[in-house]
Amino acid sequence: MKITKTNMTRRTALKGFGAGVGTLAATGLLPGTMGFAQAQSSAPIKIGFQKHATGVGSSYGRWYNATTQAAVKRINDDGGINGRPVEVVIEDDGTDPKRGAEVLEKFENQHKVDVAFGTLFSHVVIGSAPRAAELKLPYFVVSEGHHVASGMLNRYTLQPGITDVKSQVQSMAPFVANNLGKKVAMIYPDFAFGHDHRDFFGDAIAAQGGEVIAKIAIPPSETSFTKYFPQIPRDTDVVYHVMVGPAVLTFVKELGEFFGPSRPEIFGFIDSIEAVDIKSPGLEFLEGTYFWEGNPRHAQANNSSFDTNFRAAVGVDDRGASLADSKDVSTYAHMFGCWETLNVIKAGMETSGYQGSADRQKLIEAVEAMTDMPHSDDHPQGAKRFNGKTHQVFGSQYISKVTDGNLVVEHTALIEDGLYEDEVDYTTQSF
Amino acid sequence: MEFGPHLMLASLEGAVVAAVLALTAMGLSIVFGVMRVVNVAHGEFYMLGAVLAWFVTSAIGGHPALGFVAALVIAPLLVGVIAAAADTFILKHIKYDPDRTIVATIGLLYIFQQGTLMTFGPDARPVEAPFNHRLALPWIENGENGLQMFWPWGLSITSYKLFVIAAAVVVLMGLWALITRTKIGLIMRATQQDSETAQAFGIPVGRVYSLVFGLGAALAALGAVLVVPIQQAHYLMGGEPLLLAFIVVIIGGLGSLPGTVVAAVLIGMSDGIISVFFSPMVAKIIATLFVTMILIWRPQGLFGKVIR
Numbered sequence: 001m002k003i004t005k006t007n008m009t010r011r012t013a014l015k016g017f018g019a020g021v022g023t024l025a026a027t028g029l030l031p032g033t034m035g036f037a038q039a040q041s042s043a044p045i046k047i048g049f050q051k052h053a054t055g056v057g058s059s060y061g062r063w064y065n066a067t068t069q070a071a072v073k074r075i076n077d078d079g080g081i082n083g084r085p086v087e088v089v090i091e092d093d094g095t096d097p098k099r100g101a102e103v104l105e106k107f108e109n110q111h112k113v114d115v116a117f118g119t120l121f122s123h124v125v126i127g128s129a130p131r132a133a134e135l136k137l138p139y140f141v142v143s144e145g146h147h148v149a150s151g152m153l154n155r156y157t158l159q160p161g162i163t164d165v166k167s168q169v170q171s172m173a174p175f176v177a178n179n180l181g182k183k184v185a186m187i188y189p190d191f192a193f194g195h196d197h198r199d200f201f202g203d204a205i206a207a208q209g210g211e212v213i214a215k216i217a218i219p220p221s222e223t224s225f226t227k228y229f230p231q232i233p234r235d236t237d238v239v240y241h242v243m244v245g246p247a248v249l250t251f252v253k254e255l256g257e258f259f260g261p262s263r264p265e266i267f268g269f270i271d272s273i274e275a276v277d278i279k280s281p282g283l284e285f286l287e288g289t290y291f292w293e294g295n296p297r298h299a300q301a302n303n304s305s306f307d308t309n310f311r312a313a314v315g316v317d318d319r320g321a322s323l324a325d326s327k328d329v330s331t332y333a334h335m336f337g338c339w340e341t342l343n344v345i346k347a348g349m350e351t352s353g354y355q356g357s358a359d360r361q362k363l364i365e366a367v368e369a370m371t372d373m374p375h376s377d378d379h380p381q382g383a384k385r386f387n388g389k390t391h392q393v394f395g396s397q398y399i400s401k402v403t404d405g406n407l408v409v410e411h412t413a414l415i416e417d418g419l420y421e422d423e424v425d426y427t428t429q430s431f
Numbered sequence: 432m433e434f435g436p437h438l439m440l441a442s443l444e445g446a447v448v449a450a451v452l453a454l455t456a457m458g459l460s461i462v463f464g465v466m467r468v469v470n471v472a473h474g475e476f477y478m479l480g481a482v483l484a485w486f487v488t489s490a491i492g493g494h495p496a497l498g499f500v501a502a503l504v505i506a507p508l509l510v511g512v513i514a515a516a517a518d519t520f521i522l523k524h525i526k527y528d529p530d531r532t533i534v535a536t537i538g539l540l541y542i543f544q545q546g547t548l549m550t551f552g553p554d555a556r557p558v559e560a561p562f563n564h565r566l567a568l569p570w571i572e573n574g575e576n577g578l579q580m581f582w583p584w585g586l587s588i589t590s591y592k593l594f595v596i597a598a599a600v601v602v603l604m605g606l607w608a609l610i611t612r613t614k615i616g617l618i619m620r621a622t623q624q625d626s627e628t629a630q631a632f633g634i635p636v637g638r639v640y641s642l643v644f645g646l647g648a649a650l651a652a653l654g655a656v657l658v659v660p661i662q663q664a665h666y667l668m669g670g671e672p673l674l675l676a677f678i679v680v681i682i683g684g685l686g687s688l689p690g691t692v693v694a695a696v697l698i699g700m701s702d703g704i705i706s707v708f709f710s711p712m713v714a715k716i717i718a719t720l721f722v723t724m725i726l727i728w729r730p731q732g733l734f735g736k737v738i739r
Contacts, residue, residue, distance in 0.1 A: 053553070056667075058548075059555070062552070219711065223662050226444050230585060230707060246668075247555060249557055250661065250663060257589055258585055259585065281557075281563075
């Protein structure tokens with residue numbers, strides 16, 4: 001009997017073994033290495049939440065997070081997206097544009113998220129969106145800035161859950177010109193969001209026969225404001241104010257102290273008192289003034305069940321304050337944007353049959369095809385109309401008057417009041 | 432607004448800035464003067480003063496004046512104790528080496544800032560002033576009946592802001608009295624002049640250093656407690672006061688207390704006046720330009736002594 005000596009050594013055995021495993025892995029048959037792109041797995045859908053946890057936007061970051069967690073819980077209780085649970089991965093961008101871009105890189109390369117979402121401050125959006133396009137990462141912002149619809153950004157960036165400043169001020173201008181006065185002094189923060197107010201309101205009020213007689217730009221990190229107010233001309237009919245940052249209460253207080261008993265009409269954006277109790281000492285002069293509200297903070301007499309359900313889910317009371325602490329007022333006029341955007345992401349993923357990152361372009365195309373979104377638990381702020389070409393959604397705007405310390409809605413501007421000509425068609429751009 | 436009333440408003444606003452800045456910068460100046468160390472965490476002691484004032488006033492209900500007076504005493508005291516502890520447990524062990532102290536105090540800056548963020552939170556929270564009335568201010572013009580007083584539109588100050596200016600003056604005078612007229616002040620001045628000889632005379636230099644570090648932080652905290660009813664308490668509020676305090680101390684002269692006061696008034700008033708007539712950015716540019724000129728032509732500061 002001849003014993004053939006094979007050439008099997010440890011080295012060749014290991015090589016063979018390795019090759020065998022490699023082949024199996026490549027076909028996806030090896031247990032434990034199943035590619036998610038192939039099967040309907042129960043691996044979670046990961047949404048990267050770019051949160052303003054620190055920096056000047058941190059008050060908004062806190063409430064954006066509360067709303068996001070509530071929205072995701074509701075989605076998961078309802079069965080998730082395409083049968084898969086949703087998982088939120090949070091990273092802090094420090095309300096800083098450079099950090100924002102780095103956060104997106106982390107989402108894509110480290111956390112391997114499906115989409116990114118949640119940015120508010122306009123300068124961070126502008127700083128992060130180009131990186132999203134480079135990474136081919138769908139980026140759903142909740143920002144109000146006009147930059148998405150202006151064509152400045154890219155096909156990967158969308159704003160389907162909150163209206164933009166151009167639309168808001170256009171809806172406000174008729175009310176201001178017809179009820180408050182024609183000569184307007186504007187006070188706004190000196191960055192992209194504030195510049196949107198300055199540019200678009202100027203045009204909108206001129207169309208109503210009014211005029212902006214002063215434009216006062218204040219750095220968003222400012223802490224004392226009295227020194228700016230002497231620039232308000234004596235013959236001002238209406239002071240138009242919008243302010244952001246941690247010092248908004250000081251801003252409004254000092255505005256009141258400056259005018260004393262003889263104030264002109266005042267029209268403000270609720271941003272100036274977001275997360276601030278309207279009953280704070282020093283804000284008594286706001287009585288009788290008007291505010292634009294993205295979403296009425298105080299529940300109105302004819303409140304919809306959708307708003308009631310939304311408040312209960314997020315944990316705020318009828319005055320928009322935390323159920324746990326009535327002095328902890330939320331950023332109610334903005335945070336609904338997170339809730340609605342997450343529901344749009346869900347709808348888009350379900351329509352496109354989203355399974356994994358290979359389907360991102362299909363997801364964006366599915367969202368671009370959306371048009372009317374009815375007033376519902378998914379969209380508690382009001383009915384919406386999405387413009388797939390400009391990636392921007394349009395909705396109702398509310399004007400409230402401060403009456404006995406309550407914000408009472410006096411006028412509701414419809415979707416049509418805020419529409420404007422398309423400035424871009426992202427659908428013609430390649431991915 | 433006409434030029435005259437506008438200038439008056441600018442000057443008053445500048446005076447409030449100068450008052451708070453004088454207290455904050457004084458704390459930094461004393462620490463540098465006696466200990467020869469740069470405390471980068473100084474702005475965070477200021478912020479801690481404001482945050483602790485919020486905690487105290489929230490805990491004490493009733494009339495806001497009660498809470499405010501309690502905060503005025505408790506917050507600087509607590510911040511002083513925290514600072515003295517930082518000195519005893521950290522700075523002493525690195526033997527006040529200049530580079531290491533800068534690094535250590537930068538570390539303290541981050542610890543205090545993030546610690547406040549984690550406990551107090553990211554929101555700016557208001558503290559109610561003990562009293563606050565709007566005072567319309569008159570201006571004099573040459574009318575038909577000769578010189579007349581009238582009340583220009585928008586020209587006003589609040590009673591609380593006037594109180595801040597007065598309080599700062601009182602505290603600075605008290606500090607001057609402490610340093611020049613008491614034994615503790617004498618010991619501090621001796622340690623500043625020559626710490627080795629002072630030690631030879633039996634002065635416990637280590638304990639003096641802790642006391643001085645605590646005093647410096649307490650002064651910054653006091654400035655913050657005074658300013659917090661006007662602004663709010665926010666975890667990032669220490670950044671700008673730190674920068675301004677450094678500018679003031681460099682211009683006034685490191686280690687010179689009268690120089691610090693003069694420079695604080697200069698920077699505060701010019702910031703107020705230039706900000707009103709031009710823009711705050713221009714005011715900051717001019718302040719920084721002034722620092723550069725001082726560093727080039729008179730590096731010891733306006734009142735500093737040249738080390739030969």
